[in-house]
Amino acid sequence: MPDIIQLLPDAIANQIAAGEVVQRPASAVKELLENSVDAGARRITLIIKDAGKSLIQVVDDGIGMSETDARLSLERHATSKIRKTEDLFTLRTMGFRGEALASIAAVSQMELKTRPADREIGTLIYVEGSEVRRQEPVAAEVGTSVSVRNLFFNIPARRNFLKSNSVELRHINEEFQRIAIAHPHIAFTYYINDTLECELPPGKLSHRIVSLFGKSYQKQLAPCSEETDLVKLHGYVGRPDAAKRTRGEQFIFVNNRFIRSNYLHHAVMTAFEGLLPEGAYPFYTIFLEIDPRHIDVNIHPTKTEIKFDDERSIYGVVLAAVRQAIGAHNLMPAIDFQEDVNIMTRLEKASSEQAREIYFDERFNTPLQRSNLKRWEELLDTSTLAQASTQPVRELRFESAVNQPDQPTAVDRWLVQLDNRYILRQVRAGLMIVDQQAAHERILFERNLDRLMNRSGESQQSLFPQTVEMSPADFALILEMTPEIRALGFRFEVFGRYSFLIEGIPAHVNAGREKELFEGLLEQFKLNQATLSLPINENLALALARRASIRSGQPLQKEEMASIIDQLMACRTPNLTPDGKPTFFIFEFGKIESYFSRP
Ligand code: ADP
Numbered sequence: 075m076p077d078i079i080q081l082l083p084d085a086i087a088n089q090i091a092a093g094e095v096v097q098r099p100a101s102a103v104k105e106l107l108e109n110s111v112d113a114g115a116r117r118i119t120l121i122i123k124d125a126g127k128s129l130i131q132v133v134d135d136g137i138g139m140s141e142t143d144a145r146l147s148l149e150r151h152a153t154s155k156i157r158k159t160e161d162l163f164t165l166r167t168m169g170f171r172g173e174a175l176a177s178i179a180a181v182s183q184m185e186l187k188t189r190p191a192d193r194e195i196g197t198l199i200y201v202e203g204s205e206v207r208r209q210e211p212v213a214a215e216v217g218t219s220v221s222v223r224n225l226f227f228n229i230p231a232r233r234n235f236l237k238s239n240s241v242e243l244r245h246i247n248e249e250f251q252r253i254a255i256a257h258p259h260i261a262f263t264y265y266i267n268d269t270l271e272c273e274l275p276p277g278k279l280s281h282r283i284v285s286l287f288g289k290s291y292q293k294q295l296a297p298c299s300e301e302t303d304l305v306k307l308h309g310y311v312g313r314p315d316a317a318k319r320t321r322g323e324q325f326i327f328v329n330n331r332f333i334r335s336n337y338l339h340h341a342v343m344t345a346f347e348g349l350l351p352e353g354a355y356p357f358y359t360i361f362l363e364i365d366p367r368h369i370d371v372n373i374h375p376t377k378t379e380i381k382f383d384d385e386r387s388i389y390g391v392v393l394a395a396v397r398q399a400i401g402a403h404n405l406m407p408a409i410d411f412q413e414d415v416n417i418m419t420r421l422e423k424a425s426s427e428q429a430r431e432i433y434f435d436e437r438f439n440t441p442l443q444r445s446n447l448k449r450w451e452e453l454l455d456t457s458t459l460a461q462a463s464t465q466p467v468r469e470l471r472f473e474s475a476v477n478q479p480d481q482p483t484a485v486d487r488w489l490v491q492l493d494n495r496y497i498l499r500q501v502r503a504g505l506m507i508v509d510q511q512a513a514h515e516r517i518l519f520e521r522n523l524d525r526l527m528n529r530s531g532e533s534q535q536s537l538f539p540q541t542v543e544m545s546p547a548d549f550a551l552i553l554e555m556t557p558e559i560r561a562l563g564f565r566f567e568v569f570g571r572y573s574f575l576i577e578g579i580p581a582h583v584n585a586g587r588e589k590e591l592f593e594g595l596l597e598q599f600k601l602n603q604a605t606l607s608l609p610i611n612e613n614l615a616l617a618l619a620r621r622a623s624i625r626s627g628q629p630l631q632k633e634e635m636a637s638i639i640d641q642l643m644a645c646r647t648p649n650l651t652p653d654g655k656p657t658f659f660i661f662e663f664g665k666i667e668s669y670f671s672r673p
């Protein structure tokens with residue numbers, strides 16, 4: 075038998091590779107723009123005609139290429155960006171596969187014009203379907219211009235497969251947006267069919283967002299940032315009330331590369347939980363910087379998927395940062411509360427480092443926590459607090475003039491809900507501001523925990539038992555925790571392979587959404603696992619509290635507000651959420667007075 079295996083001619087191999095790299099005009103746009111970014115351009119112009127079907131041109135003022143490099147850049151696996159395997163792990167550039175130009179050249183009529191700063195004269199190369207038709211010296215600006223005409227001219231099936239101009243243009247716009255956001259310091263000019271589509275001056279990220287999406291974004295952006303050993307995060311999130319019904323303005327970048335991640339999207343949405351109308355998507359632009367050693371960008375040729383080795387921690391960081399941004403942003407009134415050092419922020423400071431241990435710290439079981447419910451406001455009186463001789467509370471010192479024992483004891487009973495999120499109430503020391511969701515979480519957490527400890531969770535039977543299917547890993551996790559979950563008040567049985575039949579849920583939770591509750595519990599449990607290291611009991615108690623608590627945004631009756639505050643004061647640790655955030659603080663009279671300059 076004769077030998078039949080042959081190496082493919084380059085042109086064919088390139089065409090095959092092109093199928094992966096260049097799916098549509100937008101993919102070529104992306105590759106060309108990224109090359110310009112990698113070339114250190116300060117200004118990039120994108121010119122599109124006929125939705126990229128007749129022309130895609132990218133002009134930059136980057137480092138350009140020598141004659142030899144220009145020729146080589148069109149070869150497959152020709153790249154200036156990595157030289158050895160290790161480079162793959164320290165990647166900082168957008169490209170690295172050395173496939174883009176070769177692939178685009180294989181399926182179009184491409185003209186490359188380029189000049190590096192140290193040459194007088196530039197190079198022009200004209201390629202058609204991988205064949206170099208012309209190469210000559212040419213007068214050119216420093217930088218590179220690549221024109222791609224008649225994409226897929228030699229693959230009619232591909233060309234016919236392209237969608238309508240409006241669809242293809244939408245894809246191009248998306249790619250353009252992503253790169254423009256990721257590189258606010260680069261000036262961009264964008265023409266569509268000879269009309270100027272947009273002109274983006276170089277500047278800060280916030281400016282770039284506003285010039286891309288419009289002036290109205292100026293007011294709705296909340297900055298977020300966070301830094302851990304693993305990851306550095308910065309970016310902006312939009313106000314919940316400005317969220318849109320369509321997706322498309324959600325951006326996550328890892329080391330300046332746009333990525334798609336349902337997992338991290340979920341983290342953001344969780345942070346917005348309870349604040350968004352059903353089916354609305356908030357604007358966000360989040361940049362993560364991670365040592366490239368901890369990620370693998372190589373899993374997909376178009377590179378919008380990415381693998382992290384510690385996905386869960388990153389989830390936790392994103393969640394925390396966004397949550398923080400939303401909170402801080404909505405709380406940004408004319409008065410800067412941050413500056414305030416009041417009772418509770420001090421108490422919180424004193425205990426925040428120990429917050430995790432505090433859950434059960436017997437020392438914390440002070441008269442403050444065992445308070446007589448009906449007269450809890452007395453306990454909030456500074457003089458009483460100062461006398462309480464237990465460790466965390468002893469940290470408190472009160473220099474304030476409010477400390478006057480002969481103050482009237484009758485406290486006005488007014489109770490107000492602010493913005494459907496906070497409960498305001500006068501107490502002896504001043505104005506008490508309670509975060510309703512945080513407070514309710516603390517209350518439910520302690521109750522759930524008691525149920526778990528005493529195995530005493532009461533259950534309500536479901537009218538219609540529901541089955542819940544899950545992954546083998548989740549199934550195993552639930553099996554492992556069955557006694558604990560039952561103790562909370564859930565009734566369920568194994569029901570076939572990897573599924574459970576939910577027959578009852580805890581008595582104190584609203585019925586009707588058993589399946590969601592059960593799944594939510596599991597999800598929250600796993601999330602807690604990722605972000606806090608808690609023992610199973612605490613984690614479960616917290617997970618259910620999170621799922622079942624009153625939300626921010628929920629209007630409350632006066633009795634409900636009163637009851638929340640009463641129950642909160644009966645908690646062992648009323649001042650902190652289970653994960654250590656404040657549940658309330660007191661805006662002291664002294665401080666209020668100081669705002670009116672009357673010491
Ligand atoms: P990659 O970007 O993965 O290296 P490409 O095929 O996109 O592969 O580009 C091949 C090489 O051509 C790049 O490594 C770079 O050296 C050079 N190159 C491409 N575009 C430009 C540009 N706009 N300016 C300067 N050099 C470029």
Ligand code: MG
Pocket residue numbers: 105108109168169170172174175
């Ligand atoms: Mg490239």
